[in-house]
Amino acid sequence: MKDPPVAIDLDYSALFRPDLPAPAKKWGGFPPYNFVGGNNDAPSVPVEDMIEATAAVLRREGSTLATYGMQSGPQGYVPLREFVAKKLGQRSGMTVSADDILITSGSNHGLELVNAVLCAPGDVVLVEQFSYGSALSRLRKFGATPVGIPLNDDGMRMDLLAAKLAELKAEGVTPKYIYIIPTIQNPGGSILPEDRRHELLRLSEEYGVPILEDECYADLLWDGKRPPAIAAMGEGGNRVIHVGSFSKTIAPALRVGYVAADWGVLGRMVAVKNDGGTGALEQMMLAEYCNTKFDGHIDSLVVTLKGKLDVIIEALEENFGTTAEFTPTKGGIFQWITLPDHVDTMKLAQAAAAEGIAINPGPEWASDAEPARNRFRLCFGSPSLEEIREGVKRLSVICHREFGVPVRAANIERD
Amino acid sequence: MKDPPVAIDLDYSALFRPDLPAPAKKWGGFPPYNFVGGNNDAPSVPVEDMIEATAAVLRREGSTLATYGMQSGPQGYVPLREFVAKKLGQRSGMTVSADDILITSGSNHGLELVNAVLCAPGDVVLVEQFSYGSALSRLRKFGATPVGIPLNDDGMRMDLLAAKLAELKAEGVTPKYIYIIPTIQNPGGSILPEDRRHELLRLSEEYGVPILEDECYADLLWDGKRPPAIAAMGEGGNRVIHVGSFSKTIAPALRVGYVAADWGVLGRMVAVKNDGGTGALEQMMLAEYCNTKFDGHIDSLVVTLKGKLDVIIEALEENFGTTAEFTPTKGGIFQWITLPDHVDTMKLAQAAAAEGIAINPGPEWASDAEPARNRFRLCFGSPSLEEIREGVKRLSVICHREFGVPVRAANIERD
Numbered sequence: 096m097k098d099p100p101v102a103i104d105l106d107y108s109a110l111f112r113p114d115l116p117a118p119a120k121k122w123g124g125f126p127p128y129n130f131v132g133g134n135n136d137a138p139s140v141p142v143e144d145m146i147e148a149t150a151a152v153l154r155r156e157g158s159t160l161a162t163y164g165m166q167s168g169p170q171g172y173v174p175l176r177e178f179v180a181k182k183l184g185q186r187s188g189m190t191v192s193a194d195d196i197l198i199t200s201g202s203n204h205g206l207e208l209v210n211a212v213l214c215a216p217g218d219v220v221l222v223e224q225f226s227y228g229s230a231l232s233r234l235r236k237f238g239a240t241p242v243g244i245p246l247n248d249d250g251m252r253m254d255l256l257a258a259k260l261a262e263l264k265a266e267g268v269t270p271k272y273i274y275i276i277p278t279i280q281n282p283g284g285s286i287l288p289e290d291r292r293h294e295l296l297r298l299s300e301e302y303g304v305p306i307l308e309d310e311c312y313a314d315l316l317w318d319g320k321r322p323p324a325i326a327a328m329g330e331g332g333n334r335v336i337h338v339g340s341f342s343k344t345i346a347p348a349l350r351v352g353y354v355a356a357d358w359g360v361l362g363r364m365v366a367v368k369n370d371g372g373t374g375a376l377e378q379m380m381l382a383e384y385c386n387t388k389f390d391g392h393i394d395s396l397v398v399t400l401k402g403k404l405d406v407i408i409e410a411l412e413e414n415f416g417t418t419a420e421f422t423p424t425k426g427g428i429f430q431w432i433t434l435p436d437h438v439d440t441m442k443l444a445q446a447a448a449a450e451g452i453a454i455n456p457g458p459e460w461a462s463d464a465e466p467a468r469n470r471f472r473l474c475f476g477s478p479s480l481e482e483i484r485e486g487v488k489r490l491s492v493i494c495h496r497e498f499g500v501p502v503r504a505a506n507i508e509r510d
Numbered sequence: 511m512k513d514p515p516v517a518i519d520l521d522y523s524a525l526f527r528p529d530l531p532a533p534a535k536k537w538g539g540f541p542p543y544n545f546v547g548g549n550n551d552a553p554s555v556p557v558e559d560m561i562e563a564t565a566a567v568l569r570r571e572g573s574t575l576a577t578y579g580m581q582s583g584p585q586g587y588v589p590l591r592e593f594v595a596k597k598l599g600q601r602s603g604m605t606v607s608a609d610d611i612l613i614t615s616g617s618n619h620g621l622e623l624v625n626a627v628l629c630a631p632g633d634v635v636l637v638e639q640f641s642y643g644s645a646l647s648r649l650r651k652f653g654a655t656p657v658g659i660p661l662n663d664d665g666m667r668m669d670l671l672a673a674k675l676a677e678l679k680a681e682g683v684t685p686k687y688i689y690i691i692p693t694i695q696n697p698g699g700s701i702l703p704e705d706r707r708h709e710l711l712r713l714s715e716e717y718g719v720p721i722l723e724d725e726c727y728a729d730l731l732w733d734g735k736r737p738p739a740i741a742a743m744g745e746g747g748n749r750v751i752h753v754g755s756f757s758k759t760i761a762p763a764l765r766v767g768y769v770a771a772d773w774g775v776l777g778r779m780v781a782v783k784n785d786g787g788t789g790a791l792e793q794m795m796l797a798e799y800c801n802t803k804f805d806g807h808i809d810s811l812v813v814t815l816k817g818k819l820d821v822i823i824e825a826l827e828e829n830f831g832t833t834a835e836f837t838p839t840k841g842g843i844f845q846w847i848t849l850p851d852h853v854d855t856m857k858l859a860q861a862a863a864a865e866g867i868a869i870n871p872g873p874e875w876a877s878d879a880e881p882a883r884n885r886f887r888l889c890f891g892s893p894s895l896e897e898i899r900e901g902v903k904r905l906s907v908i909c910h911r912e913f914g915v916p917v918r919a920a921n922i923e924r925d
Contacts, residue, residue: 104748105720107774110686112630119780121609121773122583134577142572146565149791153564157557160761162549162892168537194536200615200765201786215527233784271525305520332519346575348790350615358536359522365534369648371616374789375763376564477577 128452128486133311133347133428134477136403139396140346141388148383149376156379164372169365171198171353171373175382179339179353182389186314188323189337191355197364200373202311202340202352206230208364209307209336209354213271214239221259221273223251225431225467227281227309228459230274239271243462248422250280250287253294260302272305272336278321279312282431282460282472284424289322296325299334305360306331311340311352314393316426317401326355333357341381343428343476344393349377400428403475407483414491418501428476433469438498440471446493452486543867543901548726548762548843549892551818554811555761556803563798564791571794579787584780586613586768586788590797594754594768597804601729603738604752606770612779615788617726617755617767621645623779624722624751624769628686629654636674636688638666640846640882642696642724643874645689654686658877663837665695665702668709675717687720687751693736694727697846697875697887699839704737711740714749720775721746726755726767727842729808732816741770748772756796758843758891759808764792815843818890818898825899829906833916843891848884853913855886861908867901 159165167173176193183189199205206229214220216238222231224243234241242263244256256273263270275295277287287295299306308325326337333356340352351373354364404423407430411419420433434440440456447454455474457467475483491501574580582588591608598604614620621644629635631653637646639658649656657678659671671688678685690710692702702710714721723740741752748771755767766788769779819838822845826834835848849855855871862869870889872882890898906916 103715104772105715105718107720107748107778110628110684110720111778112627115627115778116781118774118777119584120777122579122585124581124583125577132578137573137576140573140575142568145572145791146568149564149568150561153557153561157560158552158555160555160763161552162540163547163762164537165763166539168539169534170537200789203784203786212527212530213525229784236784269525300518300520303520305522305525333522334520342786346790347578348575348580348787350786350789357519359533362533362535363522363526363530366531369618369644369651371618371757371765372763374615374765374792375761376560376792376795377789380791 126451126453128482129478130473130486131453131455132474133342135343135347135428136399136476139399141392144384144388145380149380152379152383160375165375169368169372170196172375172378172382175378178382178385183355187310188327189355195355197354197361198373198378199352199354200350201342202309202338203229205338205352205354206233208368210234210237211367212363219263219268219270221270222462223275223280225282225461227276231462241462246283248285250277250285250291251275253291257298260298264302270304272307273299274307276309277325278310279425279427282429284427284431286321286425292322292325292328296328296331306335308335308337310337311343312427314344315397315400317397333359336360345381350374351377351381400476403483406480407473407475407487410484410487414488415501416503429472429474431470431472435500436469438469440469443494443497446497447490450489450493452490541866541868543897543904544893545888545901546868546870547889548757550758550762550843551814551891554814556807559799559803560795564795567794567798575790580790584783584787585611587793587797590793593797593800598770602725603742604770610770612769612776613788613793614767614769615765616757617724617753618644620753620767620769621648623783625649625652626782627778634678634683634685636685637877638690638695640697640876642691646877656877661698663700665692665700665706666690668706672713675713679717685719687722688714689722691724692740693725694840694842697844699842699846701736701840707737707740707743711743711746721750723750723752725752726758729759730812730815731841732812748774751775760796765789766792766796815891821895822888822890822898822902825902829903830916831918844887844889846885846887850915851884853884855884858909858912861912862905865904865908867905
């Protein structure tokens with residue numbers, strides 16, 4: 096008899112693609128003070144209503160799960176597309192129908208599909224100077240270069256956008272699109288005024304550059320006041336691709352987002368969406384739930400989130416004093432903060448992580464690291480009020496230890 | 511007052527990536543006789559049990575939906591990974607734990623992630639000569655070339671695999687992996703015997719080429735008899751990446767599949783899986799449902815599918831007679847059929863589509879079109895028994911009209 100065969104492990108290193116990111120580490124759970132990620136308030140998840148919605152929709156049409164895409168085709172579950180179209184009409188001022196909507200597996204998937212149809216290595220995409228970290232890393236993964244346009248308290252500066260477009264044109268470069276988060280800018284929390292939206296569309300037309308409008312946070316406004324979406328403005332024509340999500344309004348672990356666009360672009364995105372469809376159960380439950388409960392849920396969630404913002408602002412003022420500069424966000428789940436020039440938030444984030452506090456250092460949320468060096472983002476949707484108070488307090492102690500500021504914190508003079 | 515701005519549409523053609531597929535057409539519903547796609551038997555969807563499972567799991571832990579990945583991290587919902595590990599032990603003979611599993615959005619997503627970590631343009635991947643169409647198109651999308659190894663009634667021929675590996679080695683080419691569907695080969699329906707599985711592992715070791723084992727249909731065997739998975743064989747070491755799915759066993763519109771692999775590979779796949787997680791509600795429902803109901807559901811589904819196979823075989827014999835050659839599949843949801851040499855199934859599929867009958871022409875399921883020219887695949891999971899009988903009958907009439915065979919069909923001599 097032969098000896099049993101002995102496994103000799105293969106060395107994969109010569110087989111891997113050369114440009115892979117570092118391997119993942121095994122997940123060790125969330126840190127005790129978790130101020131990163133688009134997580135939301137756990138008690139606000141409408142569990143019983145979700146159960147009821149799931150039962151109703153499955154009992155009515157559960158057997159359609161036996162076919163890819165149910166009876167709705169590759170754009171996604173028709174009743175959910177109809178709800179999205181209705182919501183975009185009521186809340187964003189857009190005139191769209193279910194035919195103009197593509198359901199995606201989260202809004203990130205929408206961004207991925209936009210890149211897949213527009214971006215090739217070497218391309219330039221204009222972005223807000225400080226912008227959504229995953230959008231920036233996704234662009235870089237495609238080999239595209241995000242070029243930042245500076246912001247002020249109202250969002251992207253149109254004079255500097257115009258200057259950059261002219262400069263690029265002189266170099267023979269047409270950016271593939273302008274990526275903007277106009278309503279609750281990520282991370283700045285600003286709302287782009289209506290006149291700037293019109294100016295943006297004018298520049299888009301002048302230079303032949305489409306706009307990718309990301310409205311993931313636009314349903315979570317403290318006072319409900321906002322200009323129409325850029326995609327709602329008549330002069331936009333087919334130039335605005337609009338993405339949104341149910342992650343922030345209902346629950347992020349449900350992977351459901353959407354794109355609204357002219358079929359000339361949307362049909363291209365449908366053609367490269369080779370995933371066999373977005374998860375049907377989540378689409379069905381959301382359509383059933385949202386049709387009657389979305390507005391009420393948002394009204395209540397916004398109150399909860401505003402309460403958490405108030406607590407984090409209070410904790411920042413109490414523990415950081417004038418060391419932390421910020422304009423309170425006008426909605427959403429995060430606050431952007433500027434520290435004194437000498438503070439390096441990459442180092443602060445590292446020191447904080449070692450003590451169980453997770454924050455987003457500015458350079459990870461920026462087209463260029465340097466202007467974001469002393470800034471950081473705190474997400475407040477998920478932590479409890481007590482975790483917010485204690486986490487910010489501990490962060491101030493770490494910041495003091497590493498950078499000497501804030502000099503006074505938690506009402507105790509340090510040193 | 512200025513005139514209202516007029517929208518001038520943008521011409522996207524200069525902005526699109528040059529290598530895009532054709533734009534999608536708007537979906538017009540399924541054809542009346544739909545023999546394509548991994549769709550399943552609609553009455554077999556366990557709707558009431560799904561409702562019960564969803565209610566139980568959401569009531570217990572629904573509020574975890576407020577965080578990306580729930581409390582399970584990027585590999586997916588821990589109870590579902592535990593069920594997959596248990597199932598792979600019981601049904602495939604594998605020894606794996608939840609830590610070795612990555613939940614994906616369908617098994618296609620698993621194939622996508624394998625390509626993302628291993629394949630670069632110009633790479634070679636060895637495949638069965640006739641193989642899963644989406645796997646082949648996905649490889650081509652990555653710029654890799656699928657090179658086919660001929661099959662016989664038992665699956666991939668190991669002598670020809672050995673010859674191809676030697677030939678490639680002489681040219682200095684190391685294939686990135688060997689893609690194989692050993693248990694219910696797609697489209698052939700064969701089961702690779704155990705001795706060939708050992709030989710495959712020996713060749714994998716000799717040439718330093720990993721194996722991607724796709725077991726999407728392996729739970730749907732008529733007689734339940736099968737060799738252990740290739741990934742279960744001790745001498746495989748870290749060389750086998752194993753993918754599977756709940757699409758064929760529970761429902762395809764639920765987008766849930768899995769990968770089992772050594773962490774050295776799996777950790778790389780986790781690092782490039784930048785989708786914010788696979789849909790939580792589907793994972794939670796499946797874990798809850800499958801833990802107690804999977805085996806009973808499969809027992810009953812297999813009886814239903816075998817009944818449909820019997821009807822399609824009967825219809826083929828009645829309408830095509832000896833014109834259609836085939837070996838009845840040993841499980842699953844499709845039958846592979848060979849027609850006389852002069853029949854071009856691409857043309858047959860086109861003519862059939864015009865009359866509401868969808869079939870998979872062989873060339874779409876083949877590494878090289880020519881040997882598959884006169885073959886086609888019929889999926890029988892989704893159509894009703896009546897649709898199967900009528901659809902096959904109509905197909906025979908179309909085939910006779912276009913290619914003169916079968917000469918006799920539906921008990922009526924033609925011409």
